[in-house]
Amino acid sequence: MLLKVESISKSYRRNGWLGGERHQVLREVSLEWKKGESLGIIGESGSGKSTLGRLLLGIEKPNQGSITWNGRPITDRRVRRGTISVVFQNYVSSIHPFYTVRQALLEPLKHVGGQLGTKDMTELLCQVGLDESYLNKYPHELSGGEAQRVCIARAVASVPQCILLDEAISSLDGSVQMQVLELLKQLKETYEMGYIFITHDIQAAAYLCDRIMFVRGGEIVETVETTQLRHVQTEYAKELLHKVLS
Amino acid sequence: MKLFDRFLKDRLAVASLAVVAATLLIGLCAPLIAPHPPNEVNLELRFASASWTYWLGNDHLGRCILSRLIYGIRPSVLWVLAALGAAAFFGAVLGFVAGYFRGRTDAVLMRLCDVMLSFPGYVMTLAIVGMLGAGLTNILLAFVVMKWAWFARVIRTTVMQYADADYVNYAKVLGIGHLGIMKRHIAPAALPEIAVIASSAFGSMILQISGLSFLGLGIEAPHAEWGMMMNEARSVMFTRPELMFAPGLAIIVVVSSVNFLSDALQKALDPKLVLSGKRASILNGKILRGLRKKEAA
């Protein structure tokens, strides 16, 4: 079970499609993700990590190269169903504004043919630290931390192989961040789920991930096992790690 | 629904809704309500003033003005509504496709709209009527041809705002197809805005058809239509002003009510008030408040 990225490149045209310069966001990026693995992708803003995220999710196509899931292209909708899920940074706009929490939790299941009774939903919410009373609330009635937890519950609901978290905890309060990270770690053990954790927060990535990949200017600078973090080779990675330390 | 409650609190809104609804209903049931056949000519009653049998009097051919007014609702209001619906529908389909898919599809469709929009409205209508001949169907066709491009453009903008939202991205990741997303995720959010746009166009379309009929390019005689009734009353404008007043007043009342209704609808759907979190929170990130910094300076 794996996600394979082969030499993808992505560029955007600025100023319309009849003119303007091409802005290269990703250059020949290749990576692999195995089932159950927790991969962290670290980069500053502008490094291309968010674009990489969208490409990995199959909602945008690379200009060159391919992204396959067990050999099949991830841009094919059918391939994505039940395999990969996502938690975005902007938790409030991630939930359909007219859906209640209950409907939001059911949404991923409609296509996998799963069923989720009220009891199961309550259990799911309890696992993320919420309770049954949230089932009938609307997104705008939830606080930041609560909405993000609903998004996580939703992502877990269909038990996908992999959850991609795109700066999912950056905008939360410190204590909530900690709770969410603990939760993710727990879920990983319970469900054997893998993560692709895109963030700029190295400490969080170090806590959650087995492997960390440094991205800069659209290229992968270095990949390292978390346990070997202090042995990074490249200047950029070293600089990044030490800026956090000070 | 919260929306409805607030709407009902606005008395002007309720009044205008009542007027518009009543008008539509009367027009639909015209044969049941009108006291006399609208085209019945009675030359002895030429220019008769109001009487018990003919509440608003008779026109230059002795026809009952009240009945003509009632039957006139059909072309002036009901058929316009139908044309509006058709234009809005075509515009919406194209707007959704352009706003959702973006890229080249969007560019091509928008250039097409630009071409259509570059023709001045009245001129276009006149041209079509000139080519196909006068008559209700041709005018309505002209309206649809004229307005769909405008609807397409406006709806496209609305759709673009929602098509970018994270919840749509999430649905895409789940593997939900484009049609499903448009139907369940974008349409419910965009529909209120489309309703406001459509209702604001309604008023102007009623005026246009009346205007064209007034100029003699609209519906053919002897059919009743408000604009044409005003035209027919022109010759006796000073001796029998009431013949112009009746249709004129009808137009004013209905168009004003439609406009008030549109305003009320817009206020009821104001993101800052009703969907106080829903829409505001999605659009919050996109509403830039550069004015604050200016104030801070």
Added chain:
Amino acid sequence: MSLLEVEHIKIWDGRTGNVLIPDSSFQLSQGECLAIVGESGSGKSLTCKALMRLNRPEIRQSGRISLYGVDLASLSDKEMRRYRGRRMCMIMQNGMRAFDPSRPVGAFLLEVLSIHYDWSRSEMIASLSTAMISVGLKNFSVVMERYPHELSGGMLQRVMIALAIVMEPDVIIADEPTTALDAVTQYEVVEQFVHLRGRIGSAIVFVSHDLEVVRRIADDVLVMKDGVIVERGKTSKILNDASHSYTRFLVSSKEALRRYYMQLMEGTDVAKG
């Protein structure tokens, strides 16, 4: 001498009557940096905006805010506007939302300066360029011509700091300036603030929920929870030896993460969990 004295500020929602901040008082001396920390919803931003009287019209406030003895709450709108920018500068969280999106940054900055000062255009450009270079924006003319959305968050923060340098206000209020930035840029922007303190003698009110940043820049800390100041004191005391349980909770919230990371980096065996 106290530069800024805030006495018994009360903030409430005019529409619902909900009291958001019941009673806050604090003061600031020249050259001092006061940090206000707390989680979201604690009232930090409300307090800041109340100092500048920039809350939404429905939000009402009472209490005394005196800057060099003048009660800001008693000034008319017109007089208040002259204070803002010139005497009190605000640096906001999200750079892109702070600037006028329809104009290049340069045009906007020049307009701000022309409102408060009588300088000629070349004088303004000269001081802006010096300030911008000192905050690390070397391509001064390029930056001036860009629109806000074309610049990164970090650069926009630096532009705002540069503006503060030029304006030389008495008080700088920074509302979560580093929250929307990534780790490296955060580091650099905080450096800029530290330098700012050295250059001009402004007092700084620094709002943040990130205690690491506070550690580097603040002299004193106010801890807020649900609109109430639960503890105040010197930075070192608050961060290392807090009295109130909530403060200790805040300080320790990301402790586990930090410890784990330190262990990884120092090579000691990492205990699971």
